[in-house]
Amino acid sequence: MSQPIFCQRLKTTKVSNEVFDVFLDNVARIGDPQILLALLGGSLIGMLFGLIPGLGGIQALTICLPFTFGWDPQVAMFLFAGIMGSVTKGGSIPAILINTPGMAPNACTCLDGFPLARRGEAGRAIGLAASSCVLGSLLGVVVLLLLLPVVRLLIFAFGPPEFFWLIMFGIVAIAFVARGNFLKGLVAGGLGILISLIGYSEVFGVRRFTLSSDYLWDGINLVPFFIGIFAIGELLSYTTRGGVISSKGIHVRGLSSVFDGFREIFRYPATFFRGSFIGVVVGLIPGIGGSVANFLSYTAAVQMSKKPETFGKGNPEGIVASESSNDAKDGGALLPTLGFGIPGSPEMAVLLGAFMLHGLQPGPFLLKEHPEIAVSLIAGLVIANLISSGLMIVGADQLAKVTLIPVRYIAPVVVVIGLAGAYAVRGNLWDVLLAIIAGLFGYTLRRHGFPVIPLVMGFILGVLAETAFYQSFKMGLGSYSVFFSSPISLSLFALVLLLLLYPFLQQLRRRK
Amino acid sequence: MSTFKKGSLVFEFLLLIFLALVIVSVFGYKKDSRLVPLVVAVPTTIICIIVIAGEFFPKLSQIFELDLGRVTEERQKYRFQGPQEHQDRIPWSKIFKLWFWIIGYFVVMLLFGFAVATPLFLLLFLKLYCEARTWVAIVFSLVLFTSIWVMFHLGANIDFFEGVIFKGVLPPL
Numbered sequence: 001m002s003q004p005i006f007c008q009r010l011k012t013t014k015v016s017n018e019v020f021d022v023f024l025d026n027v028a029r030i031g032d033p034q035i036l037l038a039l040l041g042g043s044l045i046g047m048l049f050g051l052i053p054g055l056g057g058i059q060a061l062t063i064c065l066p067f068t069f070g071w072d073p074q075v076a077m078f079l080f081a082g083i084m085g086s087v088t089k090g091g092s093i094p095a096i097l098i099n100t101p102g103m104a105p106n107a108c109t110c111l112d113g114f115p116l117a118r119r120g121e122a123g124r125a126i127g128l129a130a131s132s133c134v135l136g137s138l139l140g141v142v143v144l145l146l147l148l149p150v151v152r153l154l155i156f157a158f159g160p161p162e163f164f165w166l167i168m169f170g171i172v173a174i175a176f177v178a179r180g181n182f183l184k185g186l187v188a189g190g191l192g193i194l195i196s197l198i199g200y201s202e203v204f205g206v207r208r209f210t211l212s213s214d215y216l217w218d219g220i221n222l223v224p225f226f227i228g229i230f231a232i233g234e235l236l237s238y239t240t241r242g243g244v245i246s247s248k249g250i251h252v253r254g255l256s257s258v259f260d261g262f263r264e265i266f267r268y269p270a271t272f273f274r275g276s277f278i279g280v281v282v283g284l285i286p287g288i289g290g291s292v293a294n295f296l297s298y299t300a301a302v303q304m305s306k307k308p309e310t311f312g313k314g315n316p317e318g319i320v321a322s323e324s325s326n327d328a329k330d331g332g333a334l335l336p337t338l339g340f341g342i343p344g345s346p347e348m349a350v351l352l353g354a355f356m357l358h359g360l361q362p363g364p365f366l367l368k369e370h371p372e373i374a375v376s377l378i379a380g381l382v383i384a385n386l387i388s389s390g391l392m393i394v395g396a397d398q399l400a401k402v403t404l405i406p407v408r409y410i411a412p413v414v415v416v417i418g419l420a421g422a423y424a425v426r427g428n429l430w431d432v433l434l435a436i437i438a439g440l441f442g443y444t445l446r447r448h449g450f451p452v453i454p455l456v457m458g459f460i461l462g463v464l465a466e467t468a469f470y471q472s473f474k475m476g477l478g479s480y481s482v483f484f485s486s487p488i489s490l491s492l493f494a495l496v497l498l499l500l501l502y503p504f505l506q507q508l509r510r511r512k
Numbered sequence: 513m514s515t516f517k518k519g520s521l522v523f524e525f526l527l528l529i530f531l532a533l534v535i536v537s538v539f540g541y542k543k544d545s546r547l548v549p550l551v552v553a554v555p556t557t558i559i560c561i562i563v564i565a566g567e568f569f570p571k572l573s574q575i576f577e578l579d580l581g582r583v584t585e586e587r588q589k590y591r592f593q594g595p596q597e598h599q600d601r602i603p604w605s606k607i608f609k610l611w612f613w614i615i616g617y618f619v620v621m622l623l624f625g626f627a628v629a630t631p632l633f634l635l636l637f638l639k640l641y642c643e644a645r646t647w648v649a650i651v652f653s654l655v656l657f658t659s660i661w662v663m664f665h666l667g668a669n670i671d672f673f674e675g676v677i678f679k680g681v682l683p684p685l
Contacts, residue, residue, distance in 0.1 A: 067668070182576040183563050187527065190556030194534055197549055204545035209537065214684035232614065236607050408642040412634050413656060415614055420626070420660055424670045428683050429622060436614050443607065448520040466548040473547075503576050 042082020043387040050090020056103040057087040061350040062230040066421030073358040081380025086388030088326040092129040108298035112318030127261025130389040136324035137385040139276040140331020151339035158364040160471035165492035167465040170342035173286045178451035188450045192458020224422035224431040228438025231418040236443045239411040279325035283332020286342045297325035338374045531557040625675030631657045
């Protein structure tokens with residue numbers, strides 16, 4: 001029987017208050033020197049990784065993952081929030097000053113940022129990018145805070161069968177949105193689940209796929225696997241490219257022009273709100289990265305403009321559209337990640353790995369049992385945006401010099417720190433070898449069009465999916481009907497089916 | 513069929529063999545513990561077979577190339593080169609050359625320990641692979657090694673592997 005409306009309202013208000021209480025408690029904790037240091041460090045690391053074209057948030061998070069082992073999970077979350085909140089800002093600096101986007105989501109910033117810089121208005125472009133990022137991220141966080149209590153209510157309806165379908169939906173959805181062939185994404189997701197099942201199963205008390213190896217008894221360790229897939233694998237293609245990122249650049253002269261640019265955002269409210277809205281919506285869709293939000297927002301700005309011909313020639317609105325969507329996306333992407341354990345963006349997939357490393361189970365129960373983790377990430381994201389914008393305004397010129405380092409010099413740094421991190425978590429030398437092998441495996445997958453994000457998703461959620469499957473099976477006394485007995489299960493199953501059938505539906509539509 | 517397509521086909525066949533081995537080995541486990549591996553491995557194998565078939569019949573493959581909105585079109589319009597386009601052109605010899613450098617670093621670490629392997633790897637890699645000047649290589653490797661040592665050993669209290677020659681104990685494999 002459904003509850004009376006006033007009871008539901010009362011419950012919603014109670015949950016909202018609880019979330020805001022935890023939020024205020026955590027905001028008060030920010031004065032803690034450990035947290036401040038984590039935020040500052042995260043912001044700086046994020047900016048540096050964002051600045052170097054080819055590297056980005058995923059690599060920064062992966063490299064930092066082992067360092068946080070043994071930390072208070074909340075402090076670790078502030079570090080991760082610092083990285084996520086600052087990485088796109090780092091990427092916008094070379095986009096404006098040297099016409100090379102630090103990351104794919106900054107690609108559209110080049111189109112108008114660099115022409116502005118060439119006209120001697122680099123400071124204005126930097127200021128505008130900084131304000132678009134800060135305000136965009138604030139808007140994303142506000143939407144997240146408004147939606148969190150609703151999601152928190154929804155997750156009370158989740159049991160093992162619903163959780164199982166949710167994981168399946170997450171993996172299929174991420175394969176669906178990955179670039180290229182949908183089937184290859186599904187194969188990668190399946191491989192990820194199978195890899196996660198290697199080792200001793202606590203549920204069944206048996207060893208599986210261990211090839212009689214003692215090392216594999218504990219399964220494939222998350223940290224070296226991630227370091228291999230994301231850091232070493234990416235590096236293999238990145239370093240072989242060689243060369244110098246840039247030999248010449250445009251300089252920012254005078255802080256006043258930067259501040260003028262910072263204030264200029266208020267002249268383009270429509271572009272800002274539209275870009276931020278697109279960012280939040282794209283963030284809410286599982287697995288879609290910032291580059292999609294960036295292109296959609298920029299295209300919308302061009303199409304809605306009365307002077308579309310000015311875009312690409314130094315129109316400040318181009319920077320606002322591009323950068324506001326980039327940072328608003330983070331708030332949106334946190335919602336499916338925290339609420340359902342489905343990453344809203346590729347960076348969030350690594351964040352789920354970080355949850356596991358810190359003993360936090362991703363999925364609907366995270367928000368219920370550890371609201372402080374969600375709040376740390378949200379508060380961290382806001383403050384990191386302020387810190388990194390400050391750094392961007394004051395030090396863009398100096399930070400841009402990082403791009404003058406030949407890319408080959410970056411490889412040994414990432415290899416040595418990455419492999420030391422792979423070793424550090426368990427003090428096991430074979431973890432280093434695992435990272436190196438996973439690196440080649442990840443590279444080969446990418447080279448042949450298999451996206452690695454579904455692989456990582458399957459790897460993170462595989463054991464959880466198996467446990468949910470087994471619990472549901474026992475709940476249903478050996479009957480599979482338990483998987484289709486609740487409206488939520490049925491809806492999720494229908495969504496999975498719809499995604500799987502979508503290519504055929506699309507084919508039918510094309511024929512018509 | 514292009515060399516790249518052939519390479520993809522070989523890789524997809526290897527994946528198929530791996531999945532087939534998983535299915536065969538799963539039957540050696542108890543009923544409960546083989547349920548999920550089978551539920552995952554069987555559909556994955558079937559999908560892998562369709563992927564392989566798609567290499568021979570491009571029309572089949574095209575069905576699963578999803579056109580999500582106009583994003584792909586827009587990306588092409590702005591000529592943004594994603595990582596995939598770049599990776600296709602790198603010869604495997606270059607990739608393996610770099611990968612064996614990393615394997616070499618691991619072997620030296622296994623024999624002589626982290627403290628010897630890391631500065632040695634950095635110095636040789638910078639000098640021979642990156643073709644850096646000798647003084648740059650020396651300074652860079654010393655600064656980086658010292659920073660990592662301070663971060664991990666002094667900061668996080670982690671004892672790095674000493675190397676089997678210096679009586680470091682290897683964990684069971």
